Amino acid sequence: MLAFLNFIAFLAVTGYGIYTFANLVYSRVTFIKLGKKSDLRKDTQQRITEVLINVFGQRKLFKDKKSGFMHLILFYTFFIIQVGLIELIIKGFIKGYEFPFGEGHKYFSLLQEWATFLMLMAVVYGFYRRYGEKLKRLQWKRDGKAAFVYIALSTLTSSILLTLGFEAIMLDHEPNLAYAPFSGAIALLFSGIGTTAGTILFYIFWWVHMVTVFSFMVFVPQSKQAHELFAMFNVFFKKVGPVGKLRKIDFEDEEIEEYGVGKIEDFTQLQLIDLYACAECGRCTNMCPASGTGKTLSPMDLIIKMRDHLTEKGAAVTSRNPWMPSYVFGSSALSPTLTAESSAQETAATVEMPNLIGDVITEEEIWACTTCRNCEDQCPVANEHVDKIIDLRRYLVLTEGNMPHEATRYFQNIERQSNPWGMNRKERIKWREGREDIVVPTVDEIEDFEYLFFVGSMGSFDNRSQKIAQSFAKIMNVAGVKFAILGNEERSSGDTARRMGNEFLFQQLCQENIANFQAYGVKKIVTICPHTYNTFKHEYPEFGLEAEVYHHTELIFKLIQEGSIKPTKEVQEAIAYHDSCYIGRYNDIYDIPRQILKSIPGVQVLEMERNKADAMCCGAGGGNMWMEETEGKRVNIERTEQALRLNPTTIGSNCPYCLTMMSDGTKAKEAEERVKTMDITEIVEKSLVC
Template identity: 80%
Template sequence: MLSLLNLLAFLALSGYAVYLFVQVVYTRYLFVKLGKKAEFEPNLKERITALLVNGFGQRKLFKDKKSGYMHLVLFYTFFIIQVGLIELIIKGFIKGYEFPFGEGHKYFSLLQEWATFLMLLAVLYGLYRRYGEKLKRLQWKRNGKAAFVYIALSILTTSILLSLGFEAIMLDHEPNLTYAPFSGAIALLFSGVGSTAGTVIFYIFWWMHMITVFSFMVFVPQSKQAHELFAMINIFFKKTGPVGKLRKIDFEDEDAEEFGVGKIENFTQQQLIDLYACAECGRCTNMCPASVTGKTLSPMELIVKMRDHLTEKGAVITSRSPWVPSYVFGSRASSLSSMAGLAEQQTAATLEMPNLIGDVITEEELWACTTCRNCEDQCPVSNEHVDKIIDLRRYLVMTEGNMPQEATRYFQNIERQSNPWGINRKERIKWREEFNDVVVPTVNEVEEFEYLFWVGSMGSFDKRSQKIVHSFAKIMNSAGVSFAILGNEERNSGDTARRMGNEFLFQQLCQENIANFQAYGVKKIITIDPHAFNTFKNEYPEFGLEAEVFHHTELIWKWIQEGSIKPVKEVREAIAYHDSCYLGRYNNIYDIPRQILKSIRGVKILEMERNREDAMCCGAGGGRMWIEETQGKRINVERTEQALKLSPTMIGSNCPYCLTMLSDGTKALEAEEQVKTMDIAEIVARSLAG
């Protein structure tokens, strides 16, 4: 009779838990389906590789090695424990049941016990990191959900070992410390209680385990633990191709009522999966240059706020069925969805919902982003924050015409004179007059050329960047390279306009530039600007560009290897090298600049604490070069301080934007007399004979 009651209670509880779990997961599925469909490129090889490396391999988690090992243990022991759960469930109805593994069961027992024990250790270590070590990135939001996770997992693991230990007492089995070391130790410790008491205690811990399993199962999809369900899906369906590549807007779509994203459901379904995949680990915010310098932007909070908004709004839009428990929608969504159920004739449109931009996400947050992708590089579940921010900026700029005054001025100057300062476009080539020691022909002054040298707006109009252009031209002359520039026919690349949300202006510039390239038969493009390099290489091809694109450091290293140029002069400098975001995180070029510096006698490379993939942005990207910082500490000053900690004689870079920001940083810190700032090309030019 007791066995029958036990079975009925189990079936009732498990059935209800599964029912609730399915309902919660199903609502999340419905909410994601609210998004727009995005083109899905199969690219199975790339997707499976990403799943193996970042999903099963947990690669990005090891950016913090302590957390990496902890999560690796949790991830793999979870699967082992789930197999053991099936056996444990059956043990509650069939005394002494074991999987029919024969002699192999003892090895399964050993594996299960160690897996359970290691999971318990990992849970306790995670508990220590959050509440003992008090990691800053884990302290952003204080509520009971995180504590519940640790408590639940601790109960899950200990109840397994306690159940197995008292099962041995219940069955009068000798404790097996070889193949059941932990439950065996428990059985040995409590062997004096007798089989009757052992049976009662076994069922106490068995039910404790089952109730915790079912509670946790319902809790998971409603919390940050939802990443356990969505992370693998997110990693697999993440858009492929060049990282950071932005989605193209079709301006010929006559049905489009707005451009950009002003409502949560106007994101793509893939973007919405991101929201539920977030683990709230804080790694993105911890590395965000805006966040660490006191700006309002927190990439993690941005995702979490949009997730909660989607859940709330989704509950209203989908008008849930009355048989779905209200709490599955979470917090405010419960009351909103209940309103929809009580007033069926009232449409979702008439219910007051907060605006995505303004109420949920502030404009200050959106304009604080430097588009450096440090957040995305850190994210263990492959969330993409930048494209969402740009989509929201697009709505502000192109639909509402709402943007900072500096952005308005920037767009006007680009439209009128094709440069950020509004200087007469006919002066674009004027810089050439000041450098008579180098030969820099225009495309109209030579019959043919191998490389089109894209000087860019910084190189054409900014006095400091013109020195980089001069040095690189000197290098190309020394290498005997056939090149030409567009001169006054050169326009702006449009990269910054695109990142600032003006997709229309970007596409206009893009099409004009491609037409110009085609008119002069351009097959190879070289530039000193990583931003132009990235957009030409990774984004222009979608609009018809067919050309090889090089950053100047790539070709400098090629020419050094070939012997076309020879760094023979000693350059005695201790250089703190700064990785630019658009060359590094966007295009994975880290070693080439360092190899160039190593080839120069006298140069000593100093690595900042944040270098390579973890390098901090200079603060100029995403249009921030042209928008004044009014919140917190200046990003360029923070980055310069990181460099000065190494006591360098020089700060080296590979980007005119970075060089400007770092130069300003040394001035702000009154260190410009002691520490020079130079581009790789300038350093190489100093090492050349003649």
């Protein structure tokens, strides 16, 4: 009778737990379905590779080696323990039950014991990192949920060992320390209590384990632990292709009434998976230049607030419109057409909720982003923060016409004169008059050229950046490179306009530039601006560009390798090298600039604490070059201070924007007399015998 009641109680707990878990997961799936359909490229092989590397290989987690190793143990021991859970459940109904592995069961037992112990140790270490070491990125919130995770996992693992230990006493078995070292030690410690007490304690801890398992299972979908369910899907379905590439808006689609994202359901379904995949690990916020300098923007907080908003709105929609689709994705590549989808989205649109922009996400957060992608590079579950922020900006700019006054002025200057300052566009070519020792022909002045040198607005109009353009032209002259410029026909690349949310202006500039390139038969483009390089290389092809695109450091490195230029003069400089975000994290170019510097006699390359993929943004990206920072510390000051800690004689960069920000930083720190700021091109030119 007791065994029967035990079985009924187990069925009740199990049934309730599984039903609640399934219902909660299904609700999150239906909330995701409120988003717009996603045009998903298949690219199955690449997606599988991403899962193998970033889920099963845990690559991103090892950016913090201590946490990475801890999570690797938790990840794999979790799967091992689940196999033992089946056996443990049966043990509660069949005394002394073991999987029919024969002699191999002792090795299975050994694997289970060590997996359980290692998970317990990993949980203890995780607890120490949060509450003992007080790791900064984990101190953002104190709502008790994190503590519950540690308590639940500690209870889950320790109850396994206690159950197995008291099972040995219940069965009057000799403790086997060789193949059951931890439960065997428990059995040995309590060996004198007798089989009756052993039986009682066995069922007590068996039930503790079962209740913990199903309680934690119900907890998972309602907490940050939901990443255990959604992270793998998020990695698999993430955008493939160039990182940071933005979605194109079809302005010819007459059905579109609003541009950008003004409501949570305006995001795509794939974007909404990000919200439930977030592990709340704080890695993104820990590396964010805005957050690190006292701005209101926190990438993690942004995701969490949108997740909670989606959950709240989804729950309201579900209560009003219970007929919801049962598929996760609406793309035809993944699932059939859903007749209930439009109904769900229409219902979502009528539910009265706080405004996404203004109530949930502030405009200050939206405009603080520098689009550096440090958050995305750090994220172990492949969340993409930047494209969401750009979509919010698009709504403000294109739908509401609401933007900072600096952005308004920027757009007007680009529209009228195709440069940020509003200077006469006919002065774009004047930069080449600054030096008589360089030859810079326009496309009209030369019959044949290999490279189109796209100078950009900074190189054309900014006095400091003009020197970069001149140095690069000199290098190409020395190397015998046949190149030309568009001169006054050159337009802004539109990259900054796009990342400030003005997609319409970007597309207009993009089409004008491509028309120019085609008219002059351009096959190769080289530019000194990483932002222009990135948008030409990865975004213009979607609009029809067919040309090879080079950053000036790539071409310089090529010329050095070919022997076309030979840096031979000593340049005695200790250079703190700064990685541009749009060359580094966007295009994975880290070694080429360093190899160029190391090829110059006398140059010593100094590495900042945050370098390469972890390098901090200069603060200019995402349009912030043209807007005032009204909160916290200036980003460029923080980055300059990081460079100055190395006591360099020069701060080196590969971007006109970065050079400007670092130059302003040295002036603000009153260090410009002892520390120069130079582009790699200028340093190379100093080493050439001309």
